Amino acid sequence: MKDESDFIKSLLDQKERESAFKVLLDLYQKRLYWFIRKIVLSHENADDVLQNTFLRIYKSLPGFKQESSLKTWIYRIAYNESLRFIEQEKKKTHGSIDDLSKTYMNTLVSDTFFDGADLQLQLHQLLAALPEKDRQIFQMKYYDNLKFNEIAELLHVNENTLKTAYYKTVKLIEKNIQTLELYSETQV
Amino acid sequence: MKNLKKLNELMQNKDSVERELDKLHADDLGLDLPEDYFAKSKNDILEKVAIDKSTKTIASYKSKTFWFAAAGIAVIISLSVFKPNFLPEPNSTPSIVSDTVEQIQNYGIGNTNQEMESDFLVVSLFVDENHIDKFIDNHIIEESLIDEYIDTYLMDEMADDPLVF
Numbered sequence: 001m002k003d004e005s006d007f008i009k010s011l012l013d014q015k016e017r018e019s020a021f022k023v024l025l026d027l028y029q030k031r032l033y034w035f036i037r038k039i040v041l042s043h044e045n046a047d048d049v050l051q052n053t054f055l056r057i058y059k060s061l062p063g064f065k066q067e068s069s070l071k072t073w074i075y076r077i078a079y080n081e082s083l084r085f086i087e088q089e090k091k092k093t094h095g096s097i098d099d100l101s102k103t104y105m106n107t108l109v110s111d112t113f114f115d116g117a118d119l120q121l122q123l124h125q126l127l128a129a130l131p132e133k134d135r136q137i138f139q140m141k142y143y144d145n146l147k148f149n150e151i152a153e154l155l156h157v158n159e160n161t162l163k164t165a166y167y168k169t170v171k172l173i174e175k176n177i178q179t180l181e182l183y184s185e186t187q188v
Numbered sequence: 189m190k191n192l193k194k195l196n197e198l199m200q201n202k203d204s205v206e207r208e209l210d211k212l213h214a215d216d217l218g219l220d221l222p223e224d225y226f227a228k229s230k231n232d233i234l235e236k237v238a239i240d241k242s243t244k245t246i247a248s249y250k251s252k253t254f255w256f257a258a259a260g261i262a263v264i265i266s267l268s269v270f271k272p273n274f275l276p277e278p279n280s281t282p283s284i285v286s287d288t289v290e291q292i293q294n295y296g297i298g299n300t301n302q303e304m305e306s307d308f309l310v311v312s313l314f315v316d317e318n319h320i321d322k323f324i325d326n327h328i329i330e331e332s333l334i335d336e337y338i339d340t341y342l343m344d345e346m347a348d349d350p351l352v353f
Contacts, residue, residue, distance in 0.1 A: 025233060029226055030206045034213055043221065047229060054233045055240060116218020124217065143212060 008070055011061050021058055024074075029054075031144065032078045038139045039082040041104065043113035049085050053078045072153050075146070079154055104128040126176050130169060137162055138169040 010020035032053060037046040056077050064073060105128055108114050109121075116124065127135050136155065140146045148166075152159040213219045222228075315323045 021237070022234070025230060027202065029230060029233075030209060033226070033229070034209055034219075037213070037219060038217070043219075043225075047225075050229065051233055051236055055236050058237045059240065113220040113222065114218055115214070115220045120216065120218035143209075143216075 004070055008064070008066060011070075012064065017061065021061075024057070025054060028074055032074070035075065035140070035144050036078055036082050038143060039079075039136070040085055041107040042111035044111075045085060045107075049078075049081050052085075053081045056081060068153060069150075072150050075150070076154055123173070123177065126173055130172075133157070134165050134169050137166050138173070141166050142170075 007020065007023070010016040011024065013020075029050070033046060033050050036049045036053065037043065040046050040049055057074060060077065064070075068076070105125065108116075108124055127138075130138070133155065137151060137157075140151045140154070141148070146154070148159050148163055151157070152162050155162070210221070312320070312323065
């Protein structure tokens with residue numbers, strides 16, 4: 001893609017970097033925010049991680065070797081920053097893997113910017129119960145609209161394995177949502 | 189930057205995608221945001237980047253100063269440790285001077301015959317060739333007069349001593 005290579009040149013050029021970085025910020029700020037928010041859940045944490053992500057992107061730009069696309073490279077940084085944040089939080093709370101789904105729900109409900117009704121809460125409960133990798137695959141594909149090859153590169157997972165995991169999760173969620181919707185309709 | 193212009197055009201299309209993104213997250217997952225969050229966040233990020241840049245500049249300036257100072261200190265230490273031959277030692281005294289001073293302090297000026305002899309020889313160097321014979325003669329006469337004076341003094345001393353005679 002010619003546009004991207006030109007844009008990368010501007011990002012790597014010391015004189016043009018600042019203005020090119022502003023464009024990069026405009027392009028990816030919102031997408032990265034939502035990407036991070038689904039991993040760290042609360043708005044406040046997502047804000048911190050987003051800022052750190054862009055700061056790291058800016059610092060790492062001179063070392064960008066173009067071995068992957070710019071988009072994958074940026075998402076990779078955001079993903080790593082989110083994981084780093086979660087690890088720090090785990091250390092603070094001495095949380096074990098068993099507590100993860102409990103922690104997921106607690107973080108979500110205590111966030112002032114969570115405005116979910118029952119159905120949304122049930123969906124979150126479903127997502128929280130999924131293995132972490134399967135949940136991330138589902139979210140990256142369904143909500144972040146990333147391509148399978150991009151997710152594979154991001155998570156270092158085989159593309160076919162990833163597709164299988166995704167469709168399995170979709171089926172599971174659909175089945176449960178239908179049950180939930182039916183259940184909520186009988187409650188009205 | 190014409191390539192950036194093209195990207196700006198692309199960004200206009202992305203607005204509609206992003207609106208959908210906000211709606212999807214709010215409707216499906218109940219995730220909300222403070223008002224004008226992205227504008228504020230953009231400023232915060234650019235501010236952080238600017239701070240980081242200025243910190244880097246100061247750090248590089250500081251490191252340059254540090255290396256200059258370190259180099260200066262290294263030169264001073266190496267000069268004081270290895271004492272190169274081409275530099276004079278502070279407060280050093282030429283050996284001829286220190287020897288002379290030591291001799292004067294220990295023995296006094298011309299205290300021995302050896303000293304007197306060397307004085308005679310030194311002075312003789314400055315005597316004109318035409319007068320050198322006269323100078324030597326005078327010196328010999330002076331020497332013999334001194335010897336005679338000493339002999340007379342010793343004889344008188346001995347004469348006064350009751351144990352000798």
